[in-house]
Amino acid sequence: MxxxxxxxxxxxxxxxxxxxxxxxxxxxxxxxxxxxxxxxxxxxxxxxxxxxxxxxxxxxxxxxxxxxxxxxxxxxxxxxxxxxxxxxxxxxxxxxxxxxxxxxxxxxxxxxxxxxxxxxxxxxxxxxxxxxxxxxxxxxEVYAQELASHYGSILSNQSVYIIKTDAQGNYTYVNDFFYERFGYDSKIIGTSSLQSIVQEDWPKCLGVVGRCFAEPEVPHQVILRKPYRDGTVKSNHWEFKGLLNGEGQVGEILCVGYDVTLLVENLENSQKLLALTKQQNHRLQNFAYIISHNIRSHSANLTSLVKLMQLSTNQEQSAMFLQMLKTSTDKLAETIVNLNEIVTANSNANQPKESRKLRQEVDKTLEALNVLIHESSIAVTIDIPAEVTVNVVPAYLDSILLNLISNAIKYRSTSAHPTIALSCYQEAEFIVLAIKDNGLGIDLNRHRTKLFGMYKTFHSNEDARGVGLFITKNQVEAMNGKIDVESELGTGSTFKVYFNESV
Amino acid sequence: MKVFDLVYVIEDDPITSIITELVVKQNAAFGEVQKYMNGQEAYDALVALQWAEEVPDLILLDLNMPVMDGWEFLDAFSALQLPKQVCVYVLTSSIHPEDMEKSRMYKEVKGYFTKPLDGDVLNQMVQLATGGRA
Missing domain, CATH: 3.30.450.20 (PAS domain)
Structure with missing residues (x-):
């Protein structure tokens, strides 16, 4: 006033x-x-x-x-x-x-x-x-309107997914391409975006959303899987960005994504192939060293013996060298036979599998070993239902059973009454055959890593070749199975063969 | 003049063991040879020793053996308190780089030799032990 x-x-x-x-x-x-x-x-x-x-x-x-x-x-x-x-x-x-x-x-x-x-x-x-x-x-104003309609048409016509959600993760905007590819309609606005993602990827998605809140206005990348309209699952690469509202809080999350299914699949295939190649390469390299070792140990003897013979003036000594030379050539021949067997087990990974009654095959093997079992007075018990079948390469199954059961006989108990118990059970996709003995056993703390290696023997047993378990392991793995052992020195061993029934 | 008065040969293959003994005996720098079938036998013998003069000067050690292999022997051996320093050479058929690498981890191992053993290899062993003075 x-x-x-x-x-x-x-x-x-x-x-x-x-x-x-x-x-x-x-x-x-x-x-x-x-x-x-x-x-x-x-x-x-x-x-x-x-x-x-x-x-x-x-x-x-x-x-x-x-x-x-x-x-x-x-x-x-x-x-x-x-x-x-x-x-x-x-x-x-x-x-x-x-x-x-x-x-x-x-x-x-x-x-x-x-x-x-x-x-x-x-x-x-x-x-x-x-x-x-x-x-x-x-x-x-006009410019802003033009811009809006311009971007609107870009958003709708791109072959990228553009969506926005509110801070709770509910859809607030979805572009046409997204609707079209995933078979949704506008009813999804307001519903949870997380629900449409493969459940396994939820933690990943929530993790990125968390980063959007922690660090808004900056893009955060993630790959998430979502079922496509035809039911197949697609991998999409997303860029999430937390958008600040007037109060400086993250009010919306803008997500721009595109399909990387093919890339992801190719990458996975390459990685699988790489892992397989690496594993094969490692095996081959080891194999080459083992072959070299085994052949060299005999060839070195041959070389030395020939030299010694040349220098020898003593008839009796020469005769001894000749005998040793013969033994060495025999061993070299045996080594080559063994290697041949191993190569065969390794190279025939794609042999056709057939269904076999496990009980019947076990009985057959025990029959073949009957004399040995009888001589050593071993009590054998079998707890394998007659109807249980396994999907195997028949020759491998024969070899595996023969090897494991003869090992159980060979390393039987010398103090107690020797026993062998065969049983089977189902574990996940595997039929497991357990072969339990009360024999010498193996100190697994010392030998576990080399138990299935080549030319490793653990008892001073003269006819141990050191290839049996190596071949068995190779055969089991060639059938996509696995082999495991529990053992204690002096109490016995249980070998478990896992036959993979899922493939 | 002997560089190694007493040599242990630890080797599971009997023929290789005999050959090693014969070849070693042809070289004047090597004295008496005692053969052991595996690491355990050699270790037991070492543990039972009472006099310094019974301790070997050289051990020729194979790696791949049953019962106690070369590595296990080295583990057990390095814990032993012996009255005399012993030179250990690995003598193996393995040319695997991992084996060579692993043997370098043991300070007791003074050399890595691959079979066959002959006069040249023995001379190298002497050279290595004496630093070229013999």
């Missing part, structure tokens, strides 16, 4: 000093029109109006002509119609957009507030038009 004196003073000033009025209309407004309602062609247009639309008011030679070309005729007609409406309805104010053409040819958007002035009789006779230039705001 205290300030009212200033308003009155200003009011007074602008009445007496034209500088105030000039200042307002020059600086604050886009222009002024003032015209005679009875003769609308009689008008006064402020210089600022001309400046607003790019003309120098002092250089205007033919104002009427410029007026014609600068002011949009339709808008002018509309303005006039509005003013007439005001007269009819006895209102004093109205507003109307009036487009003008800038001297450069661009459109200038002006908002015209009109005020009807009344004569002494209260009849409207003049109109004052006050113009505000809103071209910049207008252009920005």
């Amino acid at each position: 205290d300030m009212n004196y200033l308003y009155e003073e200003l009011d007074q000033l602008q009445k007496n000093q034209s500088v105030i009025f000039d200042f307002i209309q020059d600086t604050a407004l886009g222009g002024l029109w003032y015209w005679d309602l009875h003769n609308p062609e009689n008008r006064w247009v402020s210089p600022s109006f001309w400046r607003t639309i790019g003309y120098d008011p002092n250089a205007l030679l033919n104002e009427a002509e410029h007026w014609q070309s600068a002011v949009n005729g339709e808008d002018l007609a509309a303005l006039n119609a509005q003013v007439r409406g005001c007269v009819a309805s006895q209102t004093r104010r109205c507003e109307q957009i009036v487009r003008c053409t800038h001297q450069r040819g661009t459109t200038v958007w002006l908002l015209c507030h009109s005020l009807l002035m009344q004569d002494d009789a209260g009849q409207p006779y003049r109109v004052l038009g006050v113009f505000t230039d809103f071209t910049r705001q207008r252009n920005e």
